[in-house]
Structures are given as structure tokens and as C-alpha cells.
Amino acid sequence: MKKLVLFAALIITTSPALPAMAAGDAVEPPKQDWSFSGPFGTYDRAALQRGLQVYRNVCAACHGLKRVYYRNLEALGYNEAQIKTIASEYTVQDGPSEEGEMFDRPGRPSDKFVSPYPNKAAAKYANNGAYPPDLSLITKARAGGADYIHGVLVGYEDAPEGTELLPGQYWNEYMPGHVIAMPAPLSDGLVAYEDGTPETVDQYALDVTHFLTWAAEPEMEHRKQMGIRVVLYLMVFTFILFLVKRKIWADVKKKKKA
Ligand code: HEC
Known part of the structure; x- marks a missing residue:
């Protein structure tokens, strides 16, 4: 009997339902039709390229992607020359040189994505004390995965009447607890697509989430x-x-x- 009670206690305390309850009134994000879902799912190369564009133009201002190397972009369909060009648009701190000095040089395919801030403290200081997490593993790190990331990006709304938000706080339908310190990063027309894909918040959110899912699981296919x-x-x-x-x-x- 004692064993049974212990066993039940173990199940209850390790049940995945508990953290979700502790996280407050989180709203389930709507399910999206991802090409990478299911046992035969694959990534859509065009969506990955657009997603990279959104990450580089918008998210990279605040979020790092430090587990991804520029050379990994080969999987998105870029050739060596294109990857060299992309990498060289970033400045990498290298060194020490023979004189013992650190120095800056253009990025190379063998470098990791350069983070926007030199350290966590600088990142927090620049964002009202909130830390913009590295996005390399974010689709795996959050319950709800890709649907949740897409949900947060499209989930900005006016706070319900009577809710007080501090400066630097925003209302988000799908963020657990609804209060988020990230200002709505996307708006219609923000990033220019070359392939005629609609330039909407929803499309940007789908594409960048597609890209971040690849970043977290490049070996999925x-x-x-x-x-x-x-x-x-x-x-x-x-x-x-x-x-x-x-x-x-x-x-x-x-x-x-x-
Ligand atoms: C101006 C800076 C800034 C930009 C630009 C920005 N973010 Fe954020 N982001 C933040 C901050 C700050 C947080 C931490 C929010 C918090 O903890 O409340 C955050 C949090 C997040 C989270 C985690 C939410 C959670 O569940 O904790 C995700 C996912 C995210 N951002 C994705 C993105 C994506 C994708 C983009 C590009 C489309 C982007 N962000 C652009 C500052 C930014």
C-alpha cells in the first residue's frame, strides 16, 4: 500500500500538467500546418530562406543564434560563395594577436552566428532588465514548440481593460501570464520578400518559426x-x-x- 501511495505521488509530482498550471492562464496557440510535421515531414527551403531573412533583419537586433554556424546555411540551399558573403557581413572579435590584442575581422563560414550583445548583462541592460533568450533551441525549449513561437509573434493585443502594464511591458495572448517584455517585433511590410510571398505579420512569423525549427533540429529530415x-x-x-x-x-x- 505504501508503495502504491509513493508511486501515485511520484506520478503526480512529475506530471507535465503541473508546470503548465503553474505558468498561469496560458492560452493554447492555434495549430499551424507545418511542412515539417509528421513522419514524412520536410523543411521548405524557400520558407527557411525567408525565415533567415526575417531573423537577420529583425530578431538578430536582440536575439543571438549561437549554436548555428554560417556554414550550416548550406542546408538552406545556399552555395559556398553566398555563405561567404553572408558571413562577411558580420564582424567577429578574434584574437589575441601576436601583440596580445583582440581585434575585429569580417565573419567566415566557420564562425558561429554573432550575438547582438557581448554578454547577458549587456543584453538585459539594453532591454529594460529582460533577457532576450538565444533562439538556437527555442522551438524545443518552449512547450508548444513551433505553434507557440508563431503564436507569441502574432499574439500581441491591447491589454484588457483594468490591466496595468509597466513601461516596457506588453500584452500577449499566448505568452504564459500574458505579460511580455518584448515589444511586438513584426509589422506588415517590414521585410521585403523577393519571391512574391505576402509581406504580412503572419507570414513573417510562419517563416521565421520554420527557420528556428530548422536551427534547433537541423538533422530532423x-x-x-x-x-x-x-x-x-x-x-x-x-x-x-x-x-x-x-x-x-x-x-x-x-x-x-x-
Ligand atoms: C527589441 C528587441 C527584440 C527584438 C527585435 C525581438 N525580440 Fe524576442 N525578446 C526580446 C526580449 C527582451 C524578450 C524577453 C521577454 C520576456 O522575458 O518577457 C524576448 C523574448 C522572445 C521569445 C521568448 C518568449 C518566451 O516564451 O519566453 C521568443 C520566442 C522571441 N523573443 C522571439 C523573437 C523573434 C522570432 C524575433 C524576430 C521576429 C524577436 N524575438 C525579436 C527582445 C526582442
Whole structure:
């Protein structure tokens, strides 16, 4: 009995429902139709490129992406020369030189994405005390994943009457607790797309979330392909075992009769 109670307590205390409750009145973000969902899902290269554009033009002012190397952008369909150009538009601190000095140089494909602030304190100081998290793993770090990130980006609304927001605080439908220290980063027409895709807040949010999902899980397509191959292999193997089993038992039955 004691064991049963302990077991129940363990289940209750480790239940994933609890943190969600503690987070307050979080609203479930609407489900989006992502091309990367499901066992056969893949990334959409055009969406990834547009998402990179949104990240670089908007989000990179406040958020780092320090787990991604410029050379990783090959997966988005860029060639070596294009990646070199993208990397060289950033300034990287390197060193020390032979004289012991740190120095600045243009970025190279082997560099990681340059973060906007030199350290956490500087990042907080520039954002009213709120820390803009590094976005490398954000789609995995937040419950709700891609749908949640998209939700936060489109979820800005006027605060309900009677709610007092401090300066630097904003109302967001999908942020747990609804109060967020990030000003609405997107507005219609903010980033110019070259492929005729609508330049709307919703589209920007979809594209940048697509890009951030890739950043957090660049190996996803490979993993899914591997999974499908393993399942196919197991099916063929099961069938062969079935044939072998029939063959062996056919002999056994024959002997029994004889
Ligand atoms: C002006 C600076 C600024 C810009 C530009 C900006 N953010 Fe933020 N962002 C912040 C700050 C500050 C926070 C921390 C908010 C908080 O903790 O309340 C934040 C938080 C977030 C979060 C985490 C929300 C959570 O659940 O805690 C995500 C996701 C995010 N930003 C994505 C983006 C994306 C994507 C873009 C580009 C479209 C972007 N941000 C542009 C400053 C910025």
C-alpha cells in the first residue's frame, strides 16, 4: 500500500500538467500546418530562406543564434560563395594577436552566428532588465514548440481593460501570464520578400518559426528518413523470419507424421 501511495505521488509530482498550471492562464496557440510535421515531414527551403531573412533583419537586433554556424546555411540551399558573403557581413572579435590584442575581422563560414550583445548583462541592460533568450533551441525549449513561437509573434493585443502594464511591458495572448517584455517585433511590410510571398505579420512569423525549427533540429529530415528505412527493414526481416519459421515447422510436422 505504501508503495502504491509513493508511486501515485511520484506520478503526480512529475506530471507535465503541473508546470503548465503553474505558468498561469496560458492560452493554447492555434495549430499551424507545418511542412515539417509528421513522419514524412520536410523543411521548405524557400520558407527557411525567408525565415533567415526575417531573423537577420529583425530578431538578430536582440536575439543571438549561437549554436548555428554560417556554414550550416548550406542546408538552406545556399552555395559556398553566398555563405561567404553572408558571413562577411558580420564582424567577429578574434584574437589575441601576436601583440596580445583582440581585434575585429569580417565573419567566415566557420564562425558561429554573432550575438547582438557581448554578454547577458549587456543584453538585459539594453532591454529594460529582460533577457532576450538565444533562439538556437527555442522551438524545443518552449512547450508548444513551433505553434507557440508563431503564436507569441502574432499574439500581441491591447491589454484588457483594468490591466496595468509597466513601461516596457506588453500584452500577449499566448505568452504564459500574458505579460511580455518584448515589444511586438513584426509589422506588415517590414521585410521585403523577393519571391512574391505576402509581406504580412503572419507570414513573417510562419517563416521565421520554420527557420528556428530548422536551427534547433537541423538533422530532423535525416532522422525521419532513417526511421522510415528502419521500419521498412524490420518489415522485410519479419517476413523472412515468417518464411523461415514455416519452413522449419513444415519439416517438424513431416517427421511427426512419418
Ligand atoms: C527589441 C528587441 C527584440 C527584438 C527585435 C525581438 N525580440 Fe524576442 N525578446 C526580446 C526580449 C527582451 C524578450 C524577453 C521577454 C520576456 O522575458 O518577457 C524576448 C523574448 C522572445 C521569445 C521568448 C518568449 C518566451 O516564451 O519566453 C521568443 C520566442 C522571441 N523573443 C522571439 C523573437 C523573434 C522570432 C524575433 C524576430 C521576429 C524577436 N524575438 C525579436 C527582445 C526582442
